[in-house]
Amino acid sequence: MSNDLTSIPCVLMRGGTSKGPFFLASDLPADPALRDRLLLEVMGSGHPLQIDGIGGGNALTSKVAIVDRPSRSDADVDYLFAQVKVEQRVVDTSPNCGNMLAAVGPYAIEKGLVAGRHPRTEVRIHNVNTGKIILATVETPGGQVAYRGDTRIAGAPGSAAPVRLAFLDAAGARTGRLLPSGNAQEEIDGVAVSLIDCAIPMVMMRALDMGVRGDESPAELNANRALMERMEAIRIEAGARMGIAEAGGKVIPKPVLLSAPRHGGQLQVRYFMPHHCHTALAITGGVGIATAAVTPGTLANTFVGCVDLPVGITLEHPSGALDVGLSRRSDDAPVVASVVRTARRLFEGCVFATSPFSTEARQWTSAA
Structure with a gap:
């Protein structure tokens, strides 16, 4: 050698x-x-x-x-x-x-x-x-x-x-709070968003509000330059509101597009990394999205409605679906999110x- x-x-x-x-x-x-x-x-x-x-x-x-x-x-x-x-x-x-x-x-x-x-x-x-x-x-x-x-x-x-x-x-992984701005919903550039920090900071938007259906392929979304540019501007402002300085040079917060499920799940998602759409779904993203889905007032919660823990949340993504189990050991205990992976x-x-x-x-x- x-x-x-x-x-x-x-x-x-x-x-x-x-x-x-x-x-x-x-x-x-x-x-x-x-x-x-x-x-x-x-x-x-x-x-x-x-x-x-x-x-x-x-x-x-x-x-x-x-x-x-x-x-x-x-x-x-x-x-x-x-x-x-x-x-x-x-x-x-x-x-x-x-x-x-x-x-x-x-x-x-x-x-x-x-x-x-x-x-x-x-x-x-x-x-x-x-x-x-x-x-x-x-x-x-x-x-x-x-x-x-x-x-x-x-x-x-x-x-x-x-x-x-x-x-x-997992809540408050980077900012110390599940809802870093204190709001379940707010508005950026005329778009309703939810700023969530659970496993990883994310900014969630309805796909329809961004001019897409939400069931497009990653390649189709990546090629939509107008969407990507607008989403990046929203992401950077979301980062500032979450206390993440100079988010433009970081990979957080992650943008997420939400839409109604098509295949029996609770929610359809498109998760970005942040400048390309994930071909499946990041586990940290899945944990955060599922937790948001059971958090009253968030955009994800508006799709799922009122649910009691323990519960399973199925998130549809481009390659299939991810099941996230949510539970609490007591009423005032943190939410425990469970997933199954392979390696x-x-x-x-x-x-x-x-x-x-x-x-x-x-x-x-x-x-x-």
Whole structure:
């Protein structure tokens, strides 16, 4: 092997409908700026195909998970999510990703950070991005992670073993409040919106109010430049009202178009990341939308009506549907949102960088 390349151990994993490399924090630079510089290089960002890196040229395949030993006593591991932009050399750690989250438990068990138990193992994951705890239940017959199974999820081919995720208290993930502006509904640019912060900050709009039906394909919505430009302007103003500074340079808040269900669910949604429509639905988005659906006065609630917990909310999206279970342990307890995902280990090895980074010292050499 050439000695002018730097190797960093990583595992490529699919989590839900996303995929990307998983790293141990100890194998990356401790300084966030240096860490992000390395991630941009290994992912190949700055080129639409990420041709000089391992990114897949799409927001769903340009994601990174960084896993570490826990920094708090009520967690088993820390998980930092990084959205690495494709054409821009930008790393955004402001959001969480619930799909990549599905692979954190299996990764942590196989890395020896959590001991596997028969027949399944619970992993308490501290999402560093939001400061929230998510409980992942992983199938581990004989104490070993099982990937094969009969569970199917919309947006991913085939079947696999289930990974159950329970978001124990997702409200106020970034702003500290479920309704950051204090309003269930308000108006931006003549459009009724609901500003929600649950698992991830979002700005919800009725599709009809934006001049579309809401059942269009992602490609059709992405090609509607007038829609995308108006939605971006609303998103930036929504960010300001939610206390998210300079939202134009961030991937939050996420825009969401709501419409009436067509296939027996409670709500049809189109979720944006934020400048492309998701081909399915982000798990964090699903958790937030479902919670909004049972929050009186929100736009999502106007489609669903009055419901009592526990309840299941089915969200229709471009690839099928996502079922979100909502419950409370008591009347004044936080809402617990539960979803089922799958994950798969794709390959394990080393990714190579040309920058002279020392994994032993976790720093760049003087030649950097």
